[in-house]
Amino acid sequence: MENDPLDNLDRRILHLLQLDARGASDTDIADETDVTGTTIHNRIKQLEEQGIITGYNPELDYERAGYPMQVLFICSTDLSRRSEMAEEALEVRGVVNVREMLSGEENLHVEVVAESTSEVEESTDQLDALGLRIVSSNILAEEHIQPWNHFHQKFAGEDPDAAEEIGSSEE
Structure with a gap:
C-alpha cells in the first residue's frame, strides 16, 4: 500500500x-524486532507526533475499584450535534467513554460507571x-478487549518469503 x-x-x-505499553521498554521492543533501542524510541516518537499513538491508558476493573455499576446508555441526538453532544456527555459525572456512531438513530453510546443505582440515576x-x-x-x-494484531502483514520470523525485512529501515 x-x-x-x-x-x-x-x-x-x-x-x-x-x-503491554507500560512494561515494554524500548530495549524490550528492540529485542523483539531486531533493531536498536534508539530506532524504537525514534519510531514511537514519530507515531506519537503523527497522532497514530494518542495516549497510554490503563485498563481498569471498575468493580474492584469500588464502582460495581457499569451501564451502557444508547442515546440519540441530531447528527449535526453529535460531536458537540459527545464532548458535553464526557463532562457528566461517571461517564468514562462516549462513542459516536456514524449514522442512525442510536448515534451516541455512553458508558457510565457508578457506586450505586442512585449515582446512575444522577448520570441519567x-x-x-x-x-x-x-x-x-x-x-x-463484562468487557473483553484484545490488542489488534491484524495490520495486514506478516511479522519477521513468521513468513520466510516476506519481502520487507523489519530491521531494514534503521533511524
Missing part, C-alpha cells in the same frame, strides 16, 4: 505496545438535561 503511513516495523511496535438525569434521548440502557457484565 503506497499511502500506508505504517511500515512493518511500525506495525510491530504498535502491536507490542498494545500487549444529567444526560437527559443535555438533550440526549436515552433509547436504551444495559448493565455491562
Whole structure:
C-alpha cells in the first residue's frame, strides 16, 4: 500500500505496545524486532507526533475499584450535534467513554460507571438535561478487549518469503 503511513516495523511496535505499553521498554521492543533501542524510541516518537499513538491508558476493573455499576446508555441526538453532544456527555459525572456512531438513530453510546443505582440515576438525569434521548440502557457484565494484531502483514520470523525485512529501515 503506497499511502500506508505504517511500515512493518511500525506495525510491530504498535502491536507490542498494545500487549503491554507500560512494561515494554524500548530495549524490550528492540529485542523483539531486531533493531536498536534508539530506532524504537525514534519510531514511537514519530507515531506519537503523527497522532497514530494518542495516549497510554490503563485498563481498569471498575468493580474492584469500588464502582460495581457499569451501564451502557444508547442515546440519540441530531447528527449535526453529535460531536458537540459527545464532548458535553464526557463532562457528566461517571461517564468514562462516549462513542459516536456514524449514522442512525442510536448515534451516541455512553458508558457510565457508578457506586450505586442512585449515582446512575444522577448520570441519567444529567444526560437527559443535555438533550440526549436515552433509547436504551444495559448493565455491562463484562468487557473483553484484545490488542489488534491484524495490520495486514506478516511479522519477521513468521513468513520466510516476506519481502520487507523489519530491521531494514534503521533511524
